[in-house]
Amino acid sequence: MTKDTHLTFRQFMLQEYRKHDVSKDLIFLLEDIATACRTISHKIRSGAFSGTLGATEETNVQGETQKQLDVIANDQFMLHCANCSRVAALVSEELDNVVWLKDEAKAGDYIIYFDPLDGSSNLELNVSVGSIFSIVELKEPISDLTDASVLISGSEQICAGYSLYGPSTSLVVTTGHGVNGFTHLNGTGEFLLTFPDMQVPAETSEYAINASRQRFWEPPVARYVQECLAGEDGPRGRRFNMRWVASMVAEVHRILTRGGVFLYPQDSENADMGGRLRLLYEANPMGFIIEQAGGRASTGTQRIMNVNPDDLHQRVPVILGSRDEVDLIDAYHAEARKG
Numbered sequence: 001m002t003k004d005t006h007l008t009f010r011q012f013m014l015q016e017y018r019k020h021d022v023s024k025d026l027i028f029l030l031e032d033i034a035t036a037c038r039t040i041s042h043k044i045r046s047g048a049f050s051g052t053l054g055a056t057e058e059t060n061v062q063g064e065t066q067k068q069l070d071v072i073a074n075d076q077f078m079l080h081c082a083n084c085s086r087v088a089a090l091v092s093e094e095l096d097n098v099v100w101l102k103d104e105a106k107a108g109d110y111i112i113y114f115d116p117l118d119g120s121s122n123l124e125l126n127v128s129v130g131s132i133f134s135i136v137e138l139k140e141p142i143s144d145l146t147d148a149s150v151l152i153s154g155s156e157q158i159c160a161g162y163s164l165y166g167p168s169t170s171l172v173v174t175t176g177h178g179v180n181g182f183t184h185l186n187g188t189g190e191f192l193l194t195f196p197d198m199q200v201p202a203e204t205s206e207y208a209i210n211a212s213r214q215r216f217w218e219p220p221v222a223r224y225v226q227e228c229l230a231g232e233d234g235p236r237g238r239r240f241n242m243r244w245v246a247s248m249v250a251e252v253h254r255i256l257t258r259g260g261v262f263l264y265p266q267d268s269e270n271a272d273m274g275g276r277l278r279l280l281y282e283a284n285p286m287g288f289i290i291e292q293a294g295g296r297a298s299t300g301t302q303r304i305m306n307v308n309p310d311d312l313h314q315r316v317p318v319i320l321g322s323r324d325e326v327d328l329i330d331a332y333h334a335e336a337r338k339g
């Protein structure tokens, strides 16, 4: 198959504009985000030469040491997202507060939430990392430009996506009309449509969880994993495979490609924080993508996209992937609540 048989990102988005009336401003914004991702991909690949693989002296608002590439990736998102005149504010994992780009935010303006470099502990290991983004269109104007005014539920997202910096660089996007995956064709600057209409199979035999936290798990999660481990002789009656890349983007991409379920649940150690992964720029966009591909995304007790945020960097439990597995884990949580 040659390059000419694949639609470019622009050609595909123009089809979306004709079919679903996707706004042209959103298309231009997505092209800017694609540029940011392409640049970040290049900077990661040349990190060993430019001396940028290591840490900075700084910690971010999460108390995590920032990598140099975290900062570089953040700068790229800030730079490219600011091109679009409808972007009112930016929320980044790497920044304590909202960055307002306008003096007033009108209805129809966009708020972008992003994790510029997810899984960055993998950088020195040359293991896949990624960028995640979520876009909300304001229904009402905002006059009070505070952090609290961008605490908007994930159900309001109009677009979400991620870029995976792996053996190739992928860009996976939903505008609420299914999920489509593009691959960067090196040397041309183009993202080409290589994985149209991605779907998460309803049934799966693969799960992903950080098993080193087993002693902290709550009973419903411990029960689910125990039953998977029991294989053919257990209640599931079949073998399950386990994977853990420690990079959520890579795990979600695997689930979109061959199914599976990903769990970063609340456990007895992270319960005070509400979980591990961040709602606005990790759980919400991934939840939107997974649902658009036919899967489910839950905290164990409710749909992730229905969580009402109360903090910019709020954490939530995340269970997402193949519908039947997420349903089962939710059912175990419901049973545990009933005692």
Ligand code: F6P
Binding pocket: 118, 119, 120, 121, 210, 246, 247, 248, 249, 264, 276, 277, 278, 282
């Ligand atoms: O949010 C950061 C993140 O790196 C995710 O991408 C990943 O799923 C998780 O944390 C890894 O957690 P752990 O360090 O417990 O393996």
